[in-house]
Amino acid sequence: DGGITQSPKYLFRKEGQNVTLSCEQNLNHDAMYWYRQDPGQGLRLIYYSQIVNDFQKGDIAEGYSVSREKKESFPLTVTSAQKNPTAFYLCASSTGLGETQYFGPGTRLLVL
């Protein structure tokens, strides 16, 4: 089955710790994206990547970092610099930049 997987489903972090969220896709898509969703709000773009070894900041990149070493993987690191990291994080991919984005199941991050 082709799709996008995100792990873990729930993640707990202590203040001051960095944490990495996984996103893997086997759809052979070139572009990948990370969004953040807060309660009662729409999604906001954190980072996106058009191709391997290339990525661009979105609207709310501060306190986050990404890498794109493989086509199928686009991990997101939430650093201690992110002041309010508790949120629902969604990864998406598309055949190319601007094409329809398909989403993974998401990871809920809770800072304790």
Next chain:
Amino acid sequence: AQKVTQAQTEISVVEKEDVTLDCVYETRDTTYYLFWYKQPPSGELVFLIRRNSFDEQNEISGRYSWNFQKSTSSFNFTITASQVVDSAVYFCALSEADAGGTSYGKLTFGQGTILTVHP
């Protein structure tokens, strides 16, 4: 800057009623794409439709239909004969594009409309 407004925060209907979800957008570009996504309680966003700014034809897919009107910058979504399984949060989104129709890739989402369908 682009903006998407979904003025209805929550809608509650009884099964078999028709329901329309409103979406109004703002963009300076003449070329853009509009989307609707469904987010069930599981959290994953499910793609429903993509429409480009040059195609104002309404679309129907089963119980779903979409009304795109450039004159009012609206892209409304109607569910006919609603069912309990339609209960979800629905998002409208906009992606701007260059003159050649190539999208810049960034999706701007509205705040979502929570639809609850009661049996």
